[in-house]
Amino acid sequence: MTTSIRRPWLLTALVLASAAVSYLALGTGAVGLRALGGALDALSLYELSVAMAALAISKTRVEIPARAFAGDSVRIAVEVSTRAPRLGRWERRAEIALEWEGHRAASDSLNTVACCREPGGCRVELEAPSLRRGRYALNAVRVRVSDAFGLFSVDRRLPAEGAMAVYPKLVPVGDWVREIERRMRTHGATEREAEVAPTGGVVPYRPGERLSLIHWPTSLRTGDLYAREMASDISRPWRVVPWIRPGDPPHLAERALSVVLSLVAHGQRGGLSVECFIPTGHGQSLAWRRCRTFDEAGSALAEIDVCVGTAPPSAEVPGGWSATIWVTAGAPESVGLARGGRALVVSAVDRREPGDGRVARARGPEPSNARA
Numbered sequence: 001m002t003t004s005i006r007r008p009w010l011l012t013a014l015v016l017a018s019a020a021v022s023y024l025a026l027g028t029g030a031v032g033l034r035a036l037g038g039a040l041d042a043l044s045l046y047e048l049s050v051a052m053a054a055l056a057i058s059k060t061r062v063e064i065p066a067r068a069f070a071g072d073s074v075r076i077a078v079e080v081s082t083r084a085p086r087l088g089r090w091e092r093r094a095e096i097a098l099e100w101e102g103h104r105a106a107s108d109s110l111n112t113v114a115c116c117r118e119p120g121g122c123r124v125e126l127e128a129p130s131l132r133r134g135r136y137a138l139n140a141v142r143v144r145v146s147d148a149f150g151l152f153s154v155d156r157r158l159p160a161e162g163a164m165a166v167y168p169k170l171v172p173v174g175d176w177v178r179e180i181e182r183r184m185r186t187h188g189a190t191e192r193e194a195e196v197a198p199t200g201g202v203v204p205y206r207p208g209e210r211l212s213l214i215h216w217p218t219s220l221r222t223g224d225l226y227a228r229e230m231a232s233d234i235s236r237p238w239r240v241v242p243w244i245r246p247g248d249p250p251h252l253a254e255r256a257l258s259v260v261l262s263l264v265a266h267g268q269r270g271g272l273s274v275e276c277f278i279p280t281g282h283g284q285s286l287a288w289r290r291c292r293t294f295d296e297a298g299s300a301l302a303e304i305d306v307c308v309g310t311a312p313p314s315a316e317v318p319g320g321w322s323a324t325i326w327v328t329a330g331a332p333e334s335v336g337l338a339r340g341g342r343a344l345v346v347s348a349v350d351r352r353e354p355g356d357g358r359v360a361r362a363r364g365p366e367p368s369n370a371r372a
Contacts, residue, residue, distance in 0.1 A: 003055065006153040011051065014044040047152050053090035054145035054154030056083045057121075062098070062138055064162040067298065070169040070254070073129040075113065078141060081121040090145050091115055091122040098126075099140040099157070106136045106166060131166045133254060135302050138162035167298035168257040173266050176259070180344055184323055237273040239324045240264055242301070243345075246309040248329035253306035256329040256348040263325065263346075264297045276300065279310055 018040035025033035063077040078096055098110065107128035114125040141160045146153035242260045244253045260276060267274030276297035278289040291297035304310060327346045 001159065002157040004155045004157075005051070006155070007151060010152050011044070011047050014040060014047060018044050047147055049087060050090065050093075050145060050147045050152060051154055053082070053084065053087045054143070054156055056087060057081070057143055057145075057156050057158070058083050060141040060143070060158045060160050062141060062160045062162045064138065064164050066163070067165050067167060067295070068131055069167050070131055070133040070258075072131055072169075073127055074131065074164075076110075076126045076128060078124045078126060079118070079121060080124065080143060085117075085120055091117060091124070093146050093148065094122075094124070095144040095146070096124050096126065097142040097144075098138060098160075099142060101137040101139045104134065104136065106131050106134070106164060133166050133168050133257070133302055135299070136164050136166070138164075165299050165302045168254065168261045168301050170262050170265060171255070171258045173259060173262040176263070176346060177266055180325060180346070183344055237275065237323070238263070238267055239275055239277050241277045241279070241324060241326050242304070242310050243326045243328040244304070244306055244310045245330070246307060248306070248309070250306050252329040252348055253309075256327050257301050257304060257306075259346060259348050260327045261294075261298055261301055263327070264291075265294055268294055278304070 018037060021033055021037040021040055024030075025037045057080060059081045061079040061081075063079075065074050065076075068074045076098070078098075080091070080094070080096075092115070094115075096110075096112070098105075100106065107130055109129060111127045111129070112124060113127045116123055138160050140157050143156045143158065144153055145156075240260050240263050242256055244256055248256075264274050264276050276291040278291065278300050280287050280289050289300055291300050324343045325346055326343060327348065329348050
C-alpha cells in the first residue's frame with residue numbers, strides 16, 4: 001500500500017495564507033479581509049477533507065470474470081472500503097485504475113459505468129472494452145481522489161487479487177467442418193478400398209491404428225488376426241493443432257488460434273471427440289499439452305505468444321488413430337506438413353473477407369477451397 005500526493009505544497013500554502021489573512025483581518029477589522037480569510041479557511045478545510053478521505057481508504061476487493069473472449073467487453077466490480085464512510089462524497093471524484101502483472105493490460109481503456117455508496121465504502125463498476133487474448137493477473141488497484149478544482153489529488157495504491165483468461169474469439173467454422181468431413185470421407189473410402197480383405201470387408205489389425213475393434217475369428221484365415229472397424233471415419237477423434245511460425249502476421253496468427261478454439265467448440269457441441277494439442281518446448285524438450293475440454297483448450301491458447309510461434313519440429317502428435325487437423329496462419333501450400341494420410345491443413349488466410357479460409361490435405365496434390 002503506497003500513497004502519493006499531487007501538489008502537496010498546496011495544502012500547506014492554503015493554511016499559511018488563511019492564517020495570515022485572518023491575522024490581518026483581526027488587526028485592521030476590514031470587511032474584505034475577513035471575507036477573504038473566511039473563504040481561505042473554507043477552501044483549506046475542503047482540501048483537507050479530500051486528503052483525509054483518500055487516506056481513510058483501507059482496502060479494495062475486485063470481482064473479475066474468470067474467462068472472457070477476445071474482442072468482447074466485460075464488467076469489473078471494485079469495492080472500496082474506507083475507515084471514514086461519512087467523510088464527504090469523495091466517491092464522485094474518485095478515479096479507479098487496475099494494475100496488472102507484467103504491465104500488460106487486458107484492454108486499452110477502462111470506463112466507469114456505475115458507482116454507488118455502500119455501508120463502509122462504495123462499489124464502482126468498470127467496463128473494459130475490446131479485450132485482448134491472454135492471461136492476466138491483477139496486481140493492485142489505484143484509487144485517485146481529487147478535489148473539484150483539479151488542483152489537489154491523492155493517489156492510493158492498494159493490493160488486490162484476481163485473474164482472468166481471455167480466450168481467442170470464436171468464429172463460424174461450419175463450412176470448414178463440412179469440408180474437413182468431406183475430405184475425411186473421401187480418404188476413408190480410399191483407405192477401405194486399398195485395405196479390403198477377401199473376408200468381406202474385414203481388414204487386418206495393425207497395432208495403433210484402430211481403437212474400437214471386434215475380434216474376428218482367426219479361423220477365417222490361418223495364422224492372421226482380423227478385425228472389423230466399428231467407428232466411421234467421421235466419428236474418428238479429431239486432434240486440432242495450431243501451426244504458427246514466428247514470422248506470421250499477428251492478425252492471422254490470432255485468427256488461427258480463433259479457428260482452433262472454434263473447431264473444438266463446434267466438435268464438442270456436436271458430440272464429437274475433439275481435443276487440442278499444443279506443442280511446448282523445442283528440440284529434445286518438446287512435449288505436447290493435451291487439452292480435453294473447451295476450457296482447457298481456451299486457457300492454453302490464451303497463453304500462446306504469437307511472436308514465438310508454436311511450429312514444432314517433425315514430430316508425430318500423440319494418438320495415431322485420430323485425425324490430425326493442423327491450423328496454420330499461412331497458406332496451406334506453404335506449410336510443408338508430412339504427417340500421414342489423415343492430416344489436414346486448415347488455413348486462416350483471409351482472401352475476400354474476414355470469414356474466408358482454406359482447407360487442404362497434408363499430402364494432397366492440390367488444396368481445395370472452402371468459404372467460412
